[in-house]
Amino acid sequence: MRGVPGRPRPRSLHTRLVLIATVLATAAVLVCQAxxxxxxxxxxxxxxxGRLADFRPPPPVYRDIAEGTAPDRRPPAHEILPSDFRVHFYDAEGRLLPHSLGSGGGEPRLARTIDVDRPVDGRPSTVPAADGDGDWRVAIEPGPGGMRAVVALPLDTVQDATARLLRFSLAVGAATAAGVMLLGSAAVRLGLRPLTRVEHTARSITGGALEQSVTDTSPDTEVGRLGIAFNTMLDQLRAALHRKDGTERRLRRFMADAGHELRTPLTSVQGFAELLLEEPHMSPARRREAHELIARNAGRMSRLVDSLFLLAKLGDAPTTEHGPVDLLSLAADGVSATAVRHPGRRVALAPLGTCGPGGGGELDVVEGSGDPHQLAQVLSNLLDNACTHTPPDTPLQVRVGSLRVGPRTGGADRPGRTSVNPPLPHGAPAHVIEVADRGPGLAPQDARQVFDRFYRVPPASGVTCAGGSGLGLAIASTIAEAHGGRLELDTGPGEGCTFRLLLPGDPS
Structure with a gap:
């Protein structure tokens, strides 16, 4: 992305880290040197x-200057004072006298007159040189007869030493900046190598390599924690893409299955309608048969469309009513309705655990929560499926009770158990309605698909299957999940089928 005109171009993290380290290191060195x-x-x-404080002009000098016997010329330094000392005198009226002590080049710039009323404190001060750029350190000493003596020492040694140290400090600072910039660049590049690998992985994933992951996932480092978060995001992205692909595949399959299911009765209706139009003089019996077939296929299409509409409605608004439901009464009504629809079928109502998983107990009222009409539809679908896909002499049993969720009792996954609904929390209370038969059971490949839409189990031997839309169990599992519960199947070849509807129970 190009920078905005008028704004500085953003620097890379590597450059910023090197610049920050260089500035900090150089500043630290310069502060220490300063x-x-x-x-x-x-x-x-x-x-x-200290040297100025320890030095005092000899008393005879004041007497010679006061009597006028001091020579005007400056004597050699080896005869009177060290060469770096300078002593100038002021008379009692504060005038600078021409007499001075000391030898060598240069001298301090002193005032021609001083205030004689000002007390002498003896504290040194700094004054510039009379000639050149040097400085002198001077101290005023009182003398006899109101005279003043100004003792001075040059600061050439101090200034030379500080100048050399300043040059050395600048050189060290420059060397430090260059060293930190070179070595810091290599160190930062080495430290950012895991982040660079994350960047390369992200670019590869952007290019379509979704199977790649970040390898630096140590929780003790910032880059490792970034890698963990990045891999988590990738897992969620892959899962979302897989869900999207699966949804698209299921949608295409659903549309194809729905079209196939609707095409057969629609073709029959269209054929018999054209037959009635082409043969207006057909016999009344044949005409009645055509009308019955048209009505039968129209009813089949109507039931299929109603089932599809119910599935869509359950996806948008799972429950229309939610209140207490007496599951025992619901099961008793289902058993009674099945006995009317299938007079030769033996259907019994029993407590949970009589002949299957779960705990034993007496038949008692079990009150759950949900939409009674939808739950009755689930039970009706389960009983109709059992009657349709088992021989007529196969007994059915409807069991009602409560349990704690677990692999042995129900509500959790285990081998031989199938469900499209997520498992319930382990150990949670649940209310249960089971529909069990002693029929031929289902093979594992059929059990895995029994809840799919439009899937029909191949008829077992001795069973004349009228055939349905293949949506009953899909609708039942959708209703169960909408109630926060689960619909599952325990089966095996020759072991019969046990469909179990579990609804969340009261924790108390």
């Missing part, structure tokens, strides 16, 4: 001040 330079200069000036 502190050392200040301390050393203060110490050297303190040494000069």
């Amino acid at each position: 502190t050392g330079l200040t301390l050393m200069r203060s110490w050297l000036i303190g040494q000069v001040d």
Whole structure:
């Protein structure tokens, strides 16, 4: 992305880290050098001040100057004072006298007159040189007869030492900046290598390599935690893409199955309608048969469309009513309705655990929560399926009770158990209605698909299957999940089928 005109171009993280490290390291070195330079200069000036405090002009000099017998010329330094001392005198009226002591080049710039009323404190001060750029350290000493003596020492040694140290500090700072920039660049590049790998992985994934993952996933480092978060995001992205692909495949399959299911009765209706139009003089019996076939296929299409509409409605608004439901009464009504629809079928109502998983107990009222009409539809679908796909002499049993969710009792996954609904929390209470038969059971490949839409189990031997839309169990599992429950199947070849509807129970 190009930068906005007028704004500085953003620098990379590598460049920013190197610049920050260089600035901080150079600033730290310069601060240390400046502190050392200040301390050393203060110490050297303190040494000069000590020398000034220890020096006193000889008393005979004041007498010679006062009597006018002091020579005007400056004597050699080896005869009177060290060469770096300078002593100038002021008379009692504050005028600078031409007499001075000391030898060598240079001298301090002193005032022609001074205030004689000002007390002498003896504290040194700094004054510029009379010629050149040097400085002098001077101290005023009182003398006899109101005279003043100004003792001075040059600061050339101090200034030379501080200048050398300053040049050394600047050189060290420059070397430090260059070293930190070179070595820091390599160190930062090495430290950012895991982040660079994350960047390369992200680019590969952007290019379509969704199977890649970040390898640096140590929870003890920032880049490792970033890698963990990045891999988690990738897993969620892959899962979302897989769900999207699966949804698209199921939608295409659903549309194809729905079209196939609707095409057969629609073709029959269209054929018999054209037959009635083409043969207006057909016999009344044949005409009645055509009308019956048209009505039968129209009813089949109507039931299929109603089932499809119910599935769509359950997806948008799972429950229309939600209140207490007496599951025992619901099961008793289902058993009674099945006995009317299938007079030769033996259907019994029993407590949970009589002949299957779960705990034993007496038949008692079990009150759940949900939409009674939808739950009755689930039970009706389960009983109709059992009657349709088992021989007529196969007994059915409807069991009602309560249990704690687990692999042995129900509500949790285990081998031989099939469900499209998620398992319930382990150990949670649940209310149960089971529909069990002693029929031929289902093979594992059929059990895995029994809840799919439009799937029909191949008829077992001795069973004349009228055939349905293949949506009953799909609708039942959708209703169960909409109630926060689960519809599952325990089966095996020759073991019969047990469909179990579980609804969340009261924790109390």
